Amino acid sequence: MSTTTDGRAPEVAPAPKKRGLVDWLVQRLGLTATMEDQYNRIVPKHATNYIYCFGGVAFVLFIMLAITGILLAVYYEPTPDTAYQSVLNISTHVQFGWWIRSIHRWSAGGMVLLVFIHMLRVFFTGAYKAPRELNWLTGVLLFLITLGFGFTGYLLPWDQKAYWATKVGTDIAGSVPFLGHFLLVTLRGGEQISAATLGRFYDLHVLVLPAIIVALLLGHFWMIRRHGISGRL
């Protein structure tokens, strides 16, 4: 974060003799103070520990999921007639398709796991306490969004397992008191699982949830910078 808290525009440095593209950009954009602030942050000794890495690893998995997901969307066709065949095509005919799809699939499972372990770490080190409550809350939302990605992505291969898992999942949503039927019909796009369901889940998986998760991640990381790493136990 910039140290100019009095509303002044950050000072554009008078370009001292430095080399490299990064320095060039930093000077053009007047980010010298910001970058120095980043460099001068010291990771507390108690936090140089593997249990403090889970959030970062989850983020790396998210980046990998984003890249492989964009690639899979090149060949995936979200219609009931072609979805399964297009997934089969990716896995058996597209070069490295099996590789990209496997990375996406395993990273997806891994991300759910690591987000949860990260949550446990934050919980047991008491890192959710004041003033970090808001970061805990965005974290909870991020966890739910991650599960949402898993739930919507599971339907996309459009095989038997996907169909029945989604049937059960949306049935559970339908069991919510009062709102249940509305949720079920909204998720399925009708009373039954159909082409509308596949379209809705695909929309959620590649447009809605990514937009939400990116916004929440930015908030999550900004607050980490704002608060610093929590104290030791």
Add this chain to the structure above:
Amino acid sequence: MTRKGFLKWLIAGFGVVSLAGVLYPITRFLKPPPAVSGAIGQVANVGALSTFPAGQLTPVAINGQPAAVQNLNGKYAVYSLICTHLGCVVGVSGDSFSCPCHGSTFSATGTVTHGPATLPLPTYHSQTQNGSLLVGPIDLSGAKYPAWYTGEFGA
């Protein structure tokens, strides 16, 4: 070369190799794959009729799948060279077929002459046109054939 300079080059080298390791599969991934075998309406021209000698089986690839063209005095048939037993590639010897994996043999008309295979080799729809042999989808209507002929290898 200084130690610092060496390490700099080493790190840069690792960086380039890692980047190439990511970009190479992605570029290959984006290249459209060859047409899928047996897709409905997918017709392949397997070559001029003169390239298929009479009384012989000539191995060809149909959309990447092994097959053999049979020329019985101007009557052409195209057999899949994937064994009906467990999906091995069947060998061609003279005018009959034999599978190297488990010893199944098939007659010149594709019927089983020796087990363990029980189903005859499936044929492709084919026709001659302007001196060329055109091959369409595989004909799996004769029996309940295993899934590998349609490109499905289990869930």
